[in-house]
Amino acid sequence: MENFVFYNPTKLVFGKNTVEKIGEYLRKDKIKKILLLAGGGSIKKNGVYEKVVRSLMDNSIEKVEIWGIRPNPVLSKVYEAIETAKKEKIDAILAVGGGSVIDSAKAVAAGVLYDGDVWDFYIGKARPKEAIPLYTILTLSATGTEMNGNSVVTKEETLEKYSFSSIHVYPKVSIVDPEVQFSLPQNQIVNGSVDAISHVMEYYFDGAKRTELVDRIDESIILTLMETTEALLNDPKDYEARANFALSTTLALNGISGMGHRGGDWSSHAIEHALSALNPEVAHGAGLAVIFPAWMKYVYRKDPYKFKRFGRIIFRMKNSTPEKAIESLRNWYKKIGAPITLKELGFKKEDIETLTEIASKMAPMGKLKKLEREDIRKILEIAFEGE
Amino acid sequence: MENFVFYNPTKLVFGKNTVEKIGEYLRKDKIKKILLLAGGGSIKKNGVYEKVVRSLMDNSIEKVEIWGIRPNPVLSKVYEAIETAKKEKIDAILAVGGGSVIDSAKAVAAGVLYDGDVWDFYIGKARPKEAIPLYTILTLSATGTEMNGNSVVTKEETLEKYSFSSIHVYPKVSIVDPEVQFSLPQNQIVNGSVDAISHVMEYYFDGAKRTELVDRIDESIILTLMETTEALLNDPKDYEARANFALSTTLALNGISGMGHRGGDWSSHAIEHALSALNPEVAHGAGLAVIFPAWMKYVYRKDPYKFKRFGRIIFRMKNSTPEKAIESLRNWYKKIGAPITLKELGFKKEDIETLTEIASKMAPMGKLKKLEREDIRKILEIAFEGE
Numbered sequence: 001m002e003n004f005v006f007y008n009p010t011k012l013v014f015g016k017n018t019v020e021k022i023g024e025y026l027r028k029d030k031i032k033k034i035l036l037l038a039g040g041g042s043i044k045k046n047g048v049y050e051k052v053v054r055s056l057m058d059n060s061i062e063k064v065e066i067w068g069i070r071p072n073p074v075l076s077k078v079y080e081a082i083e084t085a086k087k088e089k090i091d092a093i094l095a096v097g098g099g100s101v102i103d104s105a106k107a108v109a110a111g112v113l114y115d116g117d118v119w120d121f122y123i124g125k126a127r128p129k130e131a132i133p134l135y136t137i138l139t140l141s142a143t144g145t146e147m148n149g150n151s152v153v154t155k156e157e158t159l160e161k162y163s164f165s166s167i168h169v170y171p172k173v174s175i176v177d178p179e180v181q182f183s184l185p186q187n188q189i190v191n192g193s194v195d196a197i198s199h200v201m202e203y204y205f206d207g208a209k210r211t212e213l214v215d216r217i218d219e220s221i222i223l224t225l226m227e228t229t230e231a232l233l234n235d236p237k238d239y240e241a242r243a244n245f246a247l248s249t250t251l252a253l254n255g256i257s258g259m260g261h262r263g264g265d266w267s268s269h270a271i272e273h274a275l276s277a278l279n280p281e282v283a284h285g286a287g288l289a290v291i292f293p294a295w296m297k298y299v300y301r302k303d304p305y306k307f308k309r310f311g312r313i314i315f316r317m318k319n320s321t322p323e324k325a326i327e328s329l330r331n332w333y334k335k336i337g338a339p340i341t342l343k344e345l346g347f348k349k350e351d352i353e354t355l356t357e358i359a360s361k362m363a364p365m366g367k368l369k370k371l372e373r374e375d376i377r378k379i380l381e382i383a384f385e386g387e
Numbered sequence: 388m389e390n391f392v393f394y395n396p397t398k399l400v401f402g403k404n405t406v407e408k409i410g411e412y413l414r415k416d417k418i419k420k421i422l423l424l425a426g427g428g429s430i431k432k433n434g435v436y437e438k439v440v441r442s443l444m445d446n447s448i449e450k451v452e453i454w455g456i457r458p459n460p461v462l463s464k465v466y467e468a469i470e471t472a473k474k475e476k477i478d479a480i481l482a483v484g485g486g487s488v489i490d491s492a493k494a495v496a497a498g499v500l501y502d503g504d505v506w507d508f509y510i511g512k513a514r515p516k517e518a519i520p521l522y523t524i525l526t527l528s529a530t531g532t533e534m535n536g537n538s539v540v541t542k543e544e545t546l547e548k549y550s551f552s553s554i555h556v557y558p559k560v561s562i563v564d565p566e567v568q569f570s571l572p573q574n575q576i577v578n579g580s581v582d583a584i585s586h587v588m589e590y591y592f593d594g595a596k597r598t599e600l601v602d603r604i605d606e607s608i609i610l611t612l613m614e615t616t617e618a619l620l621n622d623p624k625d626y627e628a629r630a631n632f633a634l635s636t637t638l639a640l641n642g643i644s645g646m647g648h649r650g651g652d653w654s655s656h657a658i659e660h661a662l663s664a665l666n667p668e669v670a671h672g673a674g675l676a677v678i679f680p681a682w683m684k685y686v687y688r689k690d691p692y693k694f695k696r697f698g699r700i701i702f703r704m705k706n707s708t709p710e711k712a713i714e715s716l717r718n719w720y721k722k723i724g725a726p727i728t729l730k731e732l733g734f735k736k737e738d739i740e741t742l743t744e745i746a747s748k749m750a751p752m753g754k755l756k757k758l759e760r761e762d763i764r765k766i767l768e769i770a771f772e773g774e
Contacts, residue, residue, distance in 0.1 A: 001630040003402025008395070014647070015390025210627035213611040213635050220603030227599065240597035243388040247646065248600050256643065259634065260401070 001210050001260035008255050010147045011173045014247065016239075018177045019051045019137055023059030025173045026092065026135060033062040034135075035090045037081060037105045039069050039097040046183050048139055052096055064088045072280045073100040075119060075155045082111040082118060085132075092133040095171075098140030099284075106151035106169035109134045122153060122162035131168040137175045140184060141246040142192030142285065144199060144253030146174035154277055159358055161273035176250065178242040186233055189245075190336050191285025193229040196249040197222050198268060198288040203258040204310070205296070206265040207303055207368040214259050219313045221257060224248045226314070229336055267366035268292040271376060274359035275345065282345055289338035290345060294383035296326045299369040330386065341386045352380045388597050388647035395642050397534045398560045401634065403626075405564045406438045406524055410446030412560045413479065413522060420449040421522070422477045424468060424492045426456050426484040433570050435526055439483060451475045459667045460487040462506060462542045469498040469505060472519075479520040482558075485527030486671075493538035493556035496521045509540060509549035518555040524562045527571060528633040529579030529672065531586060531640030533561035541664055546745055548660035563637065565629040573620055576632075577723050578672025580616040583636040584609050585655060585675040590645040591697070592683070593652040594690055594755040601646050606700045608644060611635045613701070616723055654753035655679040658763060661745035662732065669732055676725035677732060681770035683713045686756040717773065728773045739767045 013021065026034065036052070043049040056063055066081045085093070085108055095105035110128035111118035120126040138146045145151070149170045154161040204218045225248045231241035251257060258264055272287040300307045300322040311317045311325025315332075330340050339345050347355070359380075360373040369375070400408065413421065423439070430436040443450055453468050472480070472495055482492035497515035498505035507513035525533045532538070536557045541548040591605045612635045618628035638644060645651055659674040687694045687709040698704040698712025702719075717727050726732050734742070746767075747760040756762070 001402075001627060001634075003405065005398065005400050007398040011392065011394040013392050015388075018390065210631070212614065212627075212631045213607060213638070216607030216611060217604055220600060220607055224600040224603060240388060240599075243647070244597070244599045247388075251600070251643075256638075260630070 002208055002262055004259055004261075006255050006259060007167065008147065008170065010170045010254075012147055012250065013173060013175045015243070016177060016179055018175045019048055019180060020055045022052055022094065022135065022137060022175060023055035023057075023061055026056070026061050026094070027059040029092075029133065029172065031061060031092045031133070033064070033088070033090045034092050034094045035081065035085045035088065035108070036063050036065045037069060037093060037095045037097070037101050037108070038065065038067050039101050041067070043096055043139060046139070046180055048096060048137065048180050052094070052137065063094070064090060069097065069101045069104050071100050071283065072161070072276045073104045073153055075153050078104050078107045078111065078118060078153060081108045085112045090132070092135060094135045094137070096137045096139065098138070099143030099145045102136050102138070102145040102171070103143070103151040103153060105134055105136070106131075106145075106149070107153055109169050110166060119155060121164040121166070122155075122160075128164070128166040128168045131166070133172045134169060135173050136171045137177075139180050140188060140192065141176070141178075141181060141249040142188070142195045144196065144249055146171060146176060147250050147254040150253070152273070154280070159277040160361070161277040176246050178239060178246045181242055181246065182237045184236070186236070186337070187283070189229060189232050189236070190338050191283045192249060193225050193245070193336065194285040194289045194333065194338050196252040197225050198292050199252040200257050201292060202264040202266050202269065203261045205303065205306060205368055206262045208261040211260045214257065214261065215309075218257050221248045221252050222314055225252075226332065233336060262367045265367045267371050268295045270362045270365050271295070271355075271359045271379060274355045275347075277358055278351065278354060279346070286339050286345060289333045290340055290342055290383050291379070293326055293330045293333070293340065294379050294386070296329070297382050298375065298379045300326065302369050342380070342384045347384070349384065352377065352384060355380050389595055389649055391646055391648075393642050393646055394554065395534060395557065397557045397641075399534055399637065400560060400562045402630070403564060403566055405562045406435055406567060407442045409439055409481065409522065409524060409562060410442035410444075410448055413443070413448050413481070414446040416479075416520065416559065418448060418479045418520070420451070420475070420477045421479050421481045422468065422472045422475065422495070423450050423452045424456060424480060424482045424484070424488050424495070425452065425454050426488050428454070430483055430526060433526070433567055435483060435524065435567050439481070439524065450481070451477060456484065456488045456491050458487050458670065459548070459663045460491045460540055462540050465491050465494045465498065465505060465540060468495045472499045477519070479522060481522045481524070483524045483526065485525070486530030486532045489523050489525070489532040489558070490530070490538040490540060492521055492523070493518075493532075493536070494540055496556050497553060506542060508551040508553070509542075509547075515551070515553040515555045518553070520559045521556060522560050523558045524564075526567050527575060527579065528563070528568060528636040529575075529582045531583065531637055533558060533563060534637050534641040537640070539660070541667070546664040547748070548664040563633050565626060565633045568629055568633065569624045571623070573623070573724070574670070576616060576619050576623070577725050578670045579636060580612050580632070580723065581672040581676045581720065581725050583639040584612050585679050586639040587644050588679060589651040589653050589656065590648045592690065592693060592755055593649045595648040598647045601644065601648065602696075605644050608635045608639050609701055612639075613719065620723060649754045652754045654758050655682045657749045657752050658682070658746045658766060661742045662734075664745055665738065665741060666733070673726050673732060676720045677727055677729055677770050678766070680713050680717045680720070680727065681766050681773070683716070684769050685762065685766045687713065689756050729767070729771045734771070736771065739764065739771060742767050
């Protein structure tokens, strides 16, 4: 087990009828005026917006709204929100939405107090030294952003999709009410599931040794995600499945799944970011369903025992092998309706070159196996048709 | 799954050579003078004290010391430390030791800023509104106190062993260096193991339904504790086993093991407290090894499925039954050298009356089954000879 520091100051408020408590939490913290960030309008359809507005009013909290943060959020929108936040002299940010809205909100929270270009955080030119407080209401369980300090944003002009991580942008309070997710379309359940499973696997397969407890916890999260994904595809209003799914996605990336690990591998995520940078229509989860198994096929010889264990525990195989374990994962992704090849995502053979180019900007990458440009190309080739 | 709020602001610093970092963490927080609380002197033998003193000196931090906090810590010692803390105008408390030292330190941290009697917190007459910052260096993994807001103390005169819980006394930083535990005697490994397993079981068996994810996490913690306990009894210097054991005890009671639960049952703990109140020589873990299985025998009909599952997962039984599961737990306790009857702990048949008397002050108690005085007596009777 590796040395580690775990520090996660987010207050997680989880369960039924919790959205309407947001005003109280803000008032307790003496917040008077917030910038409300939101996406395309689904929170007006599912009733979340109305509850938030009422709760803010009941607690005499002023608000300014910015709408239109889209999946695979873009830097230009972050700039717009920072401008508004500065002009309106807000005390805090309230992000109401999924990963894209919350990730953007983190950039705004730190960007408001930073004199330079917020993109500096993403390219590693600067690190946030402070941020205004961030509160979130999660409406789509997937990325785990509600309980960590990570933010991923794409710069449109250069197709760069980068991330930063800072203790200052952990949400102060995150509200997760599984009931508000009853109305999500099936593909968002699938994408969220693949995303969260991938987060756990980035740690699980990072080459750390003797992480017995956390291996078991990681397997617990993956098994529960698989079980509840199937239950939700069958009945999207199964509250208990929804709650277990939601909690699993949060714990997949709040630090626990990586305790004692080597920080995670993260190659699959880096390569996937190239996919959605080139084609923003590609959902992050869908991209990961294609890339992660391809990465596994390419690297499993570095730690065959772990891949074998994965098959034994996750797919209950008596005679597990790394190859069979990886194949089972792809079959399960197929079963729940996730794409498993670049082809299915609409990429052409000739895109491999461009994708290699974009992803290689981050090379060398990875912990289990250090990947250079040529390794990345080979993984993309495996991903193309899945062979 | 039940609604819940999870908030745990303790920074956990885990791994080799971390004790010597304490001075830096204190300095970063601008602490100038601390009250160092310690137990009987084992930290002088294992080198921890020397490392702490050097680290404090290197960072120009003044200290006042109070020694002699004993297992099953007592209120009089807490009073003494509060007095000293007030007189010496310290900025923070540094607890170096096991659960008793850290639990006492929590009382001191809140007591220093409270005008009334600190015992008020334990009897529920008052709740802490603030506390001075607490830092800990854990030298005995067992109670989980390094990452929660709980404190248990005994008032000698009345044999009352009560607890309080407050967000204000969560340690700011807790350092867990598994290597410093290499020199612990075997019975402390055993007691720590039983204690941590019991913490998880209090939640696991509290009657909450559809807690799939947390059930799996709880089972992960118990399985790892059992595996590493056996490894450590065999080789106390097995670092990896020690690290997995230590992390398991922390996660057993830092809020995660109880997410979505009903707050835990806690009857076994309440009844055990009567044992150590009557005879302070009884280690908390030893008492729990006797009481918990007796409680299980008395209540399992309230949730037979869960007890059956426990046998299937923890003891890998193909044809698990509640009775066989409970018997397996007792057998395992026996195997690692824990007592399993009140008799073995030196209690006489006639003590059952007194123990019932003491424990019943907390009645009614419990979540899975609400226990009244007569229920408590029956559990103690089962515990007497284990039948």
